[in-house]
Amino acid sequence: MYRFKNLIMTSVCATAASLVAAGAFAADKVTMQMNWTADSAHLGFAVAQAEGIYAAHDLEVTLVEGRGSSVAAQLVATGQVELGYADTGAALKVASQGAPIKIVSTIWKSGQFGIQFLADSGIKEPKDLVGKKLAVSPGSAMMPLIPVFLKANGIAEGDVELVTASESAFLGLLTSHQVDAVSQTPENIVVPLAAQGIEAGNMYFYDNGVPIASLSLIAREDKLAANGDVYKRFIQATAEGWKQAMADPDKAIDDLLQIFPETENSKESLKQAAVYSFASVCPGGAGDTIGVTAPETWDEMFSVMTTAMDLSSDKPVTTYYTNDFVPAEPVTCP
Amino acid sequence: MTAVSPLRRVLEPILWFAGLLLLWQLLVRAFDVPIFVLPAPTDFLADIVEERQRLLYHGLITTKLILIGFVAGAVPGVVLAYLIAKFRIAERILYPIVIFIQGLPKVTLAPLMLVWFGFSDLPKVLLTALITFFPVLVDSVTGFKSIDPRQYYLSRSVGASWWQTFRLFELPSAAPSIFSGFKITIVIAVTVVIVVEWLNSQNGLGYLVLRAMDSSNTPLIFAVLVVGSVIGVVLSFGMALLERLLLPWRRY
Amino acid sequence: MATSQDHHIMPMQTTGPNPVIYALGRLYGSFVGSFLIGAVAIAALLGLWQWLAVWFEVPTWLVPKPSDFLGRLVADWQTISYHAGATSLTILEGFALSVIVAVPLALAIVSIAALERGLYPVIVFLNIMPKTVIGPILIIWFGIGPVVAALIVFLMCFFPILVDSMSGFRAVDPRLFYISRSMGATRWQSFWKFRLPAAMPAIFSGMKIGVVKAVEGVIIAEFIASNKGLGFMIMQASSFMDMSLMFAGLIAAAIVALIFNGAMGIAERVLMPWGNAGH
Numbered sequence: 001m002y003r004f005k006n007l008i009m010t011s012v013c014a015t016a017a018s019l020v021a022a023g024a025f026a027a028d029k030v031t032m033q034m035n036w037t038a039d040s041a042h043l044g045f046a047v048a049q050a051e052g053i054y055a056a057h058d059l060e061v062t063l064v065e066g067r068g069s070s071v072a073a074q075l076v077a078t079g080q081v082e083l084g085y086a087d088t089g090a091a092l093k094v095a096s097q098g099a100p101i102k103i104v105s106t107i108w109k110s111g112q113f114g115i116q117f118l119a120d121s122g123i124k125e126p127k128d129l130v131g132k133k134l135a136v137s138p139g140s141a142m143m144p145l146i147p148v149f150l151k152a153n154g155i156a157e158g159d160v161e162l163v164t165a166s167e168s169a170f171l172g173l174l175t176s177h178q179v180d181a182v183s184q185t186p187e188n189i190v191v192p193l194a195a196q197g198i199e200a201g202n203m204y205f206y207d208n209g210v211p212i213a214s215l216s217l218i219a220r221e222d223k224l225a226a227n228g229d230v231y232k233r234f235i236q237a238t239a240e241g242w243k244q245a246m247a248d249p250d251k252a253i254d255d256l257l258q259i260f261p262e263t264e265n266s267k268e269s270l271k272q273a274a275v276y277s278f279a280s281v282c283p284g285g286a287g288d289t290i291g292v293t294a295p296e297t298w299d300e301m302f303s304v305m306t307t308a309m310d311l312s313s314d315k316p317v318t319t320y321y322t323n324d325f326v327p328a329e330p331v332t333c334p
Numbered sequence: 335m336t337a338v339s340p341l342r343r344v345l346e347p348i349l350w351f352a353g354l355l356l357l358w359q360l361l362v363r364a365f366d367v368p369i370f371v372l373p374a375p376t377d378f379l380a381d382i383v384e385e386r387q388r389l390l391y392h393g394l395i396t397t398k399l400i401l402i403g404f405v406a407g408a409v410p411g412v413v414l415a416y417l418i419a420k421f422r423i424a425e426r427i428l429y430p431i432v433i434f435i436q437g438l439p440k441v442t443l444a445p446l447m448l449v450w451f452g453f454s455d456l457p458k459v460l461l462t463a464l465i466t467f468f469p470v471l472v473d474s475v476t477g478f479k480s481i482d483p484r485q486y487y488l489s490r491s492v493g494a495s496w497w498q499t500f501r502l503f504e505l506p507s508a509a510p511s512i513f514s515g516f517k518i519t520i521v522i523a524v525t526v527v528i529v530v531e532w533l534n535s536q537n538g539l540g541y542l543v544l545r546a547m548d549s550s551n552t553p554l555i556f557a558v559l560v561v562g563s564v565i566g567v568v569l570s571f572g573m574a575l576l577e578r579l580l581l582p583w584r585r586y
Numbered sequence: 587m588a589t590s591q592d593h594h595i596m597p598m599q600t601t602g603p604n605p606v607i608y609a610l611g612r613l614y615g616s617f618v619g620s621f622l623i624g625a626v627a628i629a630a631l632l633g634l635w636q637w638l639a640v641w642f643e644v645p646t647w648l649v650p651k652p653s654d655f656l657g658r659l660v661a662d663w664q665t666i667s668y669h670a671g672a673t674s675l676t677i678l679e680g681f682a683l684s685v686i687v688a689v690p691l692a693l694a695i696v697s698i699a700a701l702e703r704g705l706y707p708v709i710v711f712l713n714i715m716p717k718t719v720i721g722p723i724l725i726i727w728f729g730i731g732p733v734v735a736a737l738i739v740f741l742m743c744f745f746p747i748l749v750d751s752m753s754g755f756r757a758v759d760p761r762l763f764y765i766s767r768s769m770g771a772t773r774w775q776s777f778w779k780f781r782l783p784a785a786m787p788a789i790f791s792g793m794k795i796g797v798v799k800a801v802e803g804v805i806i807a808e809f810i811a812s813n814k815g816l817g818f819m820i821m822q823a824s825s826f827m828d829m830s831l832m833f834a835g836l837i838a839a840a841i842v843a844l845i846f847n848g849a850m851g852i853a854e855r856v857l858m859p860w861g862n863a864g865h
Contacts (some may be wrong), residue, residue: 342703343703343741346700346703346704347703347704347705347706347707347708347711349704350704350705350707350708351708351711354708370726371726371727372727385613426623426624427623427627428627429624430623430624430625430627430628431624431627431631433624434628434840436623437801437840437841437843437844438818438837438838438839438840439802439805439806439809439817439836439839440837441805441806441809442805442806442809442817442820442821442824442832442835442836442839445821445824445825446824446829446832449827450648521714524714524716525716525717527720528716528718528719529718529806529810532718532810534820543719543722544723547722547725550726552723552726555719555722555723555839556723558719559716559719559720559723562715562719563711563712563714563715563716566715566716567711567714568712568716
C-alpha cells in the first residue's frame with residue numbers, strides 16, 4: 001500500500017512537471033511567406049531555423065517558398081500568413097493600394113540591382129560608363145532606376161549609350177563584347193560568368209546614389225498590434241540568424257539545403273551568390289545594424305521611389321514602415 | 335485505297351514518331367545545342383528515368399487534382415444544362431450570363447484566388463471546376479436539346495415519373511453529346527491544372543515546371559511535358575472506355 | 587358547331603391585345619430580346635455584387651466593386667486599348683500562322699495515304715500535350731514577349747483547323763474531278779477552282795473553332811509569356827494588387843473575344859453566302 005501511494009505521488013508529480021514544462025515550451029507559431037524559391041536571400045532564415053535560434057526564442061516557424069514578392073505581400077495583406085519576405089518596392093506598391101501592411105525590418109538593406117561589367121572593360125566607377133554601351137531590359141525594375149543613377153553621379157543621359165535587350169540575352173551580349181555593361185543583379189550575371197571562368201565586376205545602385213532597399217519583412221498592422229512581442233522575437237532571432245550565417249557561410253548553405261531539399265541551386269553557386277547576399281544585408285560593412293534602415297535613408301528611398309518608380313506620394317513614407325519592432329540591442333554585422 | 339493490315343496501322347505512327355525523335359536527336363547533337371536550350375530526346379528521357387520518383391509523386395498529385403476538379407465542374411455543368419434545356423426561362427436568363435463569363439479568361443483569376451485562399455487545395459479545385467464547367471455545359475445543353483420530343487409522348491403514355499423519364503429517356507439520349515464534351519474537357523483540364531499548379535501550388539507537375547524553369551533545367555521541363563501528355567492520353571482513353579461501358583449501344 | 591375552319595381563322599376582336607404587352611411578347615422571342623434579357627441579367631448580377639461589396643464594406647484592394655473596375659475601364663481607356671490592340675495582333679499572328687500551316691498540311695495528309703496513317707496519329711498525340719508547358723521552353727528560346735504568345739496561340743488553333751480542313755478536302759465529290767479533268771484543267775486549276783471552294787465550308791468551320799481557341803488561349807499565353815497585351819496587363823495589375831484594373835482587363839478580354847467571334851460570324855455570311863455554313 002505504501003508502494004502504491006508512492007506510485008501515485010510520483011506519477012502525479014511527473015504529470016505536473018511535464019505540464020509545467022510543456023507550458024514553458026508552448027511556442028508561438030509563425031508562418032513566413034518567402035518571396036521565391038530558396039536561394040542565397042534566405043540563408044539567415046535557414047540558419048535561424050536549423051540552428052534552433054527560432055526555437056530558443058519560443059517560436060515555431062514555418063518558412064513557405066513563394067511565387068513573387070507581390071504575392072507574398074498580398075498574402076500578408078489578406079492575413080494568410082503572419083509575415084512576408086518581399087521586395088520593398090513591390091510591398092510598397094501593394095501597401096499604396098490601401099493594404100494595411102507595414103515593413104518591419106529591412107533584411108537586404110541595399111537592393112541587388114546594379115551594373116555589371118566584365119573585369120577587363122575598364123569600368124570601375126560610375127563615371128567610367130561615359131561613352132560605353134549599357135544594356136537594360138525594358139520591362140525590368142532596373143529600367144526606371146537608370147536615369148536616377150546617372151543623375152546622382154553627374155552623368156548626362158546622352159553620355160551613356162543605352163541598349164535595350166531582354167535579360168536572357170545579357171550574358172551573351174557581355175561575353176561577345178557587344179555591350180560594355182548590363183543592368184541586372186550580380187547573382188544573375190557575375191555568378192554564372194564566374195562558373196564559366198570569366199571575371200566580372202559589380203556596382204550597386206545603393207552605393208552609388210540610389211538607395212533602394214530590397215527584401216524586407218512585412219506584417220499586417222492589426223497583427224502587429226495584437227502580437228507585437230512575437231514579431232519582436234522573430235526579428236531578433238532572424239537578425240541573429242543572419243549574423244551567424246555571415247560568420248559561417250558554409251554551414252549556412254548546408255542549413256539551407258537541409259531545410260529546402262528541393263532547391264536546385266548548387267553549393268558552389270550558392271556560395272558565390274552568398275557573397276552578394278551578405279553585401280546587401282550589410283551595405284555599411286562591419287558594424288552596420290542588421291535589419292534596420294534609418295529614417296533618413298527611408299526618406300531618400302521614398303523620394304527615389306516616388307519619382308522614378310511610380311509610387312504614389314499620397315501618403316508619407318512613415319506610413320509604410322516602422323522601426324518599433326527591431327531589436328533593442330542592435331545586432332551588428334561581423 | 336489498298337487495304338492496310340491493322341498491325342501496320344499501329345506500327346506506322348510509332349515509326350514516324352520514332353523517326354521524328356531520331357531527327358531531333360541528330361540535329362541537337364550536330365549543332366551542339368546546349369542542354370538548357372533544347373535537350374535531345376536522350377537527355378530528357380534519361381531525366382524521366384532518373385527523376386521518376388519525383389515525377390510520379392507530383393504526377394499523382396496533378397492527376398488527383400484533375401479528376402476532382404473535373405468532377406466538381408462537370409456535375410454542375412450537366413445539372414445546369416438540364417435546367418437550361420428544359421426551362422425556357424432558365425435558358426433566357428442564365429445562358430447569356432454563361433456566355434459572358436465564358437468569354438472571361440478565368441485562369442487570370444488564379445493569382446487572385448491565391449491571395450484570397452492561399453496555397454491550399456480549394457482555389458485549385460475551384461479554378462479547375464470553373465474552367466471545366468463551361469465546355470461541359472455547352473455540350474450537355476446540345477445533348478439535352480437534341481432529345482426527340484416524341485420520346486415524351488412515349489414516356490408520358492406509360493406514366494413515367496420525372497426521375498424515370500430522366501434516367502431512361504432523357505439522359506441516354508443526351509449522353510453521346512455529354513460524353514463528347516467530357517472527352518474534350520478532360521484533356522483541357524490537364525493543361526488547366528498544370529497552369530494553376532504553376533501559379534498557385536507547392537506541389538504537382540505545374541510546380542515542378544516552375545522549379546525546372548528556376549534552375550534552367552530544361553530536360554525536366556520536357557520530362558514534365560511527356561508525363562503530362564501521358565496523363566492526358568490515359569485520361570482520354572479512360573473517358574472513352576467509360577463511355578463504352580455506360581453506353582454500350584453506341585457504335586462508332 | 588365547331589368546324590375545322592374555326593381553328594384556322596383568327597376570331598375578330600373588337601379591341602386588339604394591349605400594344606405594350608404585344609411588343610414585349612415579340613421582343614421576348616426575338617434576337618434583340620434575348621440580348622436585352624441577357625444584358626439585364628448581367629446588370630442585375632453586377633448590381634448585386636456592388637450592393638454586397640458596399641454593404642459588407644469590403645476593401646477595394648481585396649475585392650473590387652463593379653463601380654471600381656467599370657470606372658477604370660473608362661478612366662484607363664488608353665492603357666487598356668493599347669494592350670487590347672497588342673492582344674488582338676497576337677491573336678491575328680498566331681491564327682494566320684496556323685491557317686498557313688494547317689490547310690496545306692491537311693491537303694497533304696489527305697492526299698498521301700502514308701502521311702495519314704503515320705503522321706496524323708502523331709499529330710493527334712502531340713495535340714494532347716499540355717501546350718502551356720511548352721510556354722517556358724519557348725521563353726528560353728525567344729525570351730518573354732508577344733512572339734511566344736503568338737506561338738502558343740498558333741499551337742492552340744492549329745489542330746481544329748487541321749482536322750476540319752482534312753474533312754473538307756476529303757469530302758469533295760470525286761465527280762467534280764471528272765468534270766474538271768475532262769475540261770483539261772491542270773492540277774493547280776483543279777485545286778484552286780474546284781477543290782478549295784468545295785472544302786471551304788469545312789475549313790471555315792475549323793477556323794471558327796480555331797478563333798475561339800485562340801481567343802481563349804491568348805490571355806493565358808500572355809499571362810505566362812509576354813510583356814504586352816491584356817493577359818500581361820491583368821497579371822501586372824494583380825501582382826500589384828490593383829484589383830480594379832485587373833477586373834477591367836478581364837472585361838476588356840471578354841469584349842475582345844466577342845469582337846473576334848462576331849467578326850468570324852460576319853465573315854462567314856460574307857464569304858459563303860450560299861449558306862453552307864457549318865455542319
